[in-house]
Amino acid sequence: MNAADTAFVLICAALVLFMTPGLALFYGGMVRGKNVLGTIMHSMVIVGVVSLVWAVIGYSLSFGTDIGGLIGGMDFFALNGVGLEPKESVPNLPHLAFMIFQCMFAVITPALISGAYAERIKFSGFLLFSILWLIFVYSPMCHWVWGGGWLGTLGALDFAGGAVVHMSSAASALACAIYLGKRSGYGKQSFIPHNLPLTVIGAAILWFGWFGFNAGSALAANGLAASAFTTTHMAACAAAVGWMVVEWIHRGKPTTLGFVSGAVAGLVVITPAAGFVTVMPAILMGLLGGAICYGGVLIKHLFKYDDALDVVGIHGLGGTWGALATGLFATKAVNELGNDGLFYGNPGLLWNQFVSVVATWAFCFVMTMVLLKVVDVVVGIRVSSEDENKGLDVSQHSEVGYQL
Amino acid sequence: MKKIEVITRPYKLDEVKEALTTAGIKGMTVSEVKGFGRQRGHTEVYRGAEYQVDFVPKVKIELVVEDALAADIIKTIQSAARTGEVGDGKIFVSHIEEVVRIRTGETGNAAV
Numbered sequence: 001m002n003a004a005d006t007a008f009v010l011i012c013a014a015l016v017l018f019m020t021p022g023l024a025l026f027y028g029g030m031v032r033g034k035n036v037l038g039t040i041m042h043s044m045v046i047v048g049v050v051s052l053v054w055a056v057i058g059y060s061l062s063f064g065t066d067i068g069g070l071i072g073g074m075d076f077f078a079l080n081g082v083g084l085e086p087k088e089s090v091p092n093l094p095h096l097a098f099m100i101f102q103c104m105f106a107v108i109t110p111a112l113i114s115g116a117y118a119e120r121i122k123f124s125g126f127l128l129f130s131i132l133w134l135i136f137v138y139s140p141m142c143h144w145v146w147g148g149g150w151l152g153t154l155g156a157l158d159f160a161g162g163a164v165v166h167m168s169s170a171a172s173a174l175a176c177a178i179y180l181g182k183r184s185g186y187g188k189q190s191f192i193p194h195n196l197p198l199t200v201i202g203a204a205i206l207w208f209g210w211f212g213f214n215a216g217s218a219l220a221a222n223g224l225a226a227s228a229f230t231t232t233h234m235a236a237c238a239a240a241v242g243w244m245v246v247e248w249i250h251r252g253k254p255t256t257l258g259f260v261s262g263a264v265a266g267l268v269v270i271t272p273a274a275g276f277v278t279v280m281p282a283i284l285m286g287l288l289g290g291a292i293c294y295g296g297v298l299i300k301h302l303f304k305y306d307d308a309l310d311v312v313g314i315h316g317l318g319g320t321w322g323a324l325a326t327g328l329f330a331t332k333a334v335n336e337l338g339n340d341g342l343f344y345g346n347p348g349l350l351w352n353q354f355v356s357v358v359a360t361w362a363f364c365f366v367m368t369m370v371l372l373k374v375v376d377v378v379v380g381i382r383v384s385s386e387d388e389n390k391g392l393d394v395s396q397h398s399e400v401g402y403q404l
Numbered sequence: 405m406k407k408i409e410v411i412t413r414p415y416k417l418d419e420v421k422e423a424l425t426t427a428g429i430k431g432m433t434v435s436e437v438k439g440f441g442r443q444r445g446h447t448e449v450y451r452g453a454e455y456q457v458d459f460v461p462k463v464k465i466e467l468v469v470e471d472a473l474a475a476d477i478i479k480t481i482q483s484a485a486r487t488g489e490v491g492d493g494k495i496f497v498s499h500i501e502e503v504v505r506i507r508t509g510e511t512g513n514a515a516v
Contacts, residue, residue: 190455192448251449261451297451310451 001085002092008221009097015212016104020047020111022205026264027115027309029198030257032191034391035119036198036401042114042121046130047107053134054106055079059099061139062106062147069150072143092220101216102142109138109165115309116173119183119191120388123396125381132371133172137364141168145356156356157330157338157349159228160217162272162322163360170316171364173307179372180381182306184388191308196256203260207236210267214274227334228274232267235274235286239266242290250294258294261314265293268318273326276338281329285322293318320357327353405500405516406474410465411439412485412493417463423484424467427477432467443491462493468500470513 024043028036050058056078064072076082079099087095110130117126144151145158158164183191193199214232218225243262244254269289270282277285296313300306307313327350330341340346375381387395394400410420417434424432438459445458469477478495486492505515 190457192450192455247449247452251452251454253449255449257450258452294452298453301453 001094002220004221005092005219006094006097008225009093009101009216009219012212012216013097013101013104015209016101016108016216017047017209019104019206019209019213020044020108022202022209023108023111024202025198026202026206026260027118027199029195029200029202030193030309031118032391033194033401034393036194036393037399038123038392038396039114039118041123041397042118042126043111045127046111046114049127050107050110050130050134051103053131054103058106058134058139059102061135062102062142063099064147066143066148069148069153070143071140071149072147090219098219101219105161105165105213106134106138106142109161109169110134112165112169112311112315113173113176115311116176116307117180118308119392120180120382121392122380122383122387123392124379125375128379129371129375129381132375133368136371137168137172137367138164141360141364144359151356151359154352154355155339155349156323156352157276157326158272158323158356159275159326159335159338160214160271162268162319162326163356166268166271166315166319167323167357167360168364170312170314170319171361172368173311174305174316175365175368175372177300177305177307177312179369179376183308184385186306193257200256200260203264207263207267210236210271214267214271218275224275224335227278230279231274231277231282232270234279235270235282235289236263236266238283238286239263239269239290239293242266242287243294244290246291246294261297261310262290262293265289265314265318268293268315269322269325271319272322273329275335276326276330276341278329278331278334281325281343285325285329288325289318289321292321316361320361323353323357324350327351405468405503405513406471407466407468407498407500408474408477408481409496409498410481410485410493411437411462411496412465413487413491414461414463416485416487417465420465420481420484423480424477427480428473429467429469429477432465434466435464437462437464441491441494460491468503468516470516 020043024040028040031039060074060076061072064075082095082099084094090098110133141164143149145164211229215225215229240259240263244259247258248254266286269285293314296317297310328342330338331344332340339349342350439462440458440460448455503515504511
């Protein structure tokens with residue numbers, strides 16, 4: 001067990017935890033004022049509830065002994081056997097440190113989906129959905145990629161969660177947007193962000209916390225962590241600038257929302273690649289990612305689904321581009337436990353990445369549709385139109401965000 | 405007594421207030437409002453989507469004056485608030501039936 005690694009990973013776990021309240025503010029500022037608390041509640045309540053589910057069963061399903069390449073066993077049910085001593089596969093950290101670090105990833109992933117069902121989901125439905133999603137979508141995905149399951153065995157690379165966190169939440173968000181339908185008044189009324197300074201604070205917290213997310217995934221206080229930290233920051237910067245330039249040309253002015261959305265898109269793009277690529281490719285990935293995700297938020301108008309806060313456009317397209325770009329730019333020179341990509345003479349990795357993209361989108365989309373139907377039947381998933389007009393704050397929580 | 409309601413540019417509030425107090429007006433009520441007439445709004449852009457915002461922020465000033473003073477007060481307001489550009493606003497004048505000072509119970513012109 002290594003003291004420096006343990007200290008580092010624990011601090012990174014705290015940084016990743018901070019991302020979820022950051023997400024609450026990022027999303028909260030973008031919805032209409034009457035839904036600000038409802039939106040914040042989605043992220044905050046997920047912290048509380050999903051952490052508990054993770055401790056009881058999620059961790060075991062994700063990292064327990066592999067069953068058929070598809071799911072983990074019940075060895076770690078209720079954290080049985082997860083103690084102060086390291087586990088075999090991660091010998092430098094107390095097992096609990098690894099578990100609690102992973103917990104924070106399990107928490108933010110379902111919270112990301114809340115951007116798609118914002119402003120119209122029923123709280124009880126949201127709660128049941130999030131619990132089921134953690135068990136039936138996140139845990140299998142986490143197991144497939146990181147827990148000894150088939151995607152990891154196949155050789156698909158995902159350093160910090162391009163598939164496990166971003167593509168999975170985006171595919172699920174798409175299912176939610178389609179199943180729940182458009183917000184009342186969509187297309188006729190203008191839904192504009194009610195508090196962009198809040199969104200910027202949230203974006204800054206996400207950027208800060210992401211260093212825990214990506215650098216922490218090195219699971220050690222070493223050169224790889226420094227490399228992942230650097231690629232993460234530079235990709236975010238490049239994507240923010242990339243989005244800003246594209247928007248400036250397309251719409252005539254650079255916007256605040258555009259700049260921070262670009263930064264988030266860059267952070268998403270670099271997530272699967274952070275510990276596998278060098279800095280200049282990371283910058284290129286970020287620049288292109290900013291432009292791609294800008295297009296991503298426009299396509300929802302083309303396909304006519306109401307992805308309220310652009311989870312699909314940013315996490316879906318960003319995560320997909322990041323996963324495939326990993327297949328282009330990965331190099332063993334950065335991380336010998338990784339692989340070489342197409343531009344380093346190995347086209348095979350790109351194929352593995354492509355398989356992981358298709359498998360993630362297909363599994364998460366379909367499974368989420370099933371869960372939505374189940375939840376809808378059991379407690380109902382969408383608020384009544386009267387409650388939607390009153391706003392979630394008043395109708396779901398009997399609270400008002402601003403006493404002006 | 406006449407009620408004078410002024411809708412004009414927010415930044416003109418101080419100028420109008422100074423002009424009115426110089427002219428002897430002892431009180432007024434001010435609120436922040438939105439509206440449009442011939443002055444159109446502006447375009448906002450969020451994540452690539454354009455939104456036309458028609459309503460323009462304005463300030464509404466309400467005051468009640470004795471009938472005899474109304475015409476002069478209106479001229480005072482107009483010269484303070486005018487810029488010559490579209491969007492200067494409007495003044496509405498209506499008849500007030502009764503005014504009561506709550507503290508003393510005075511009514512009519514004595515209460516204005």
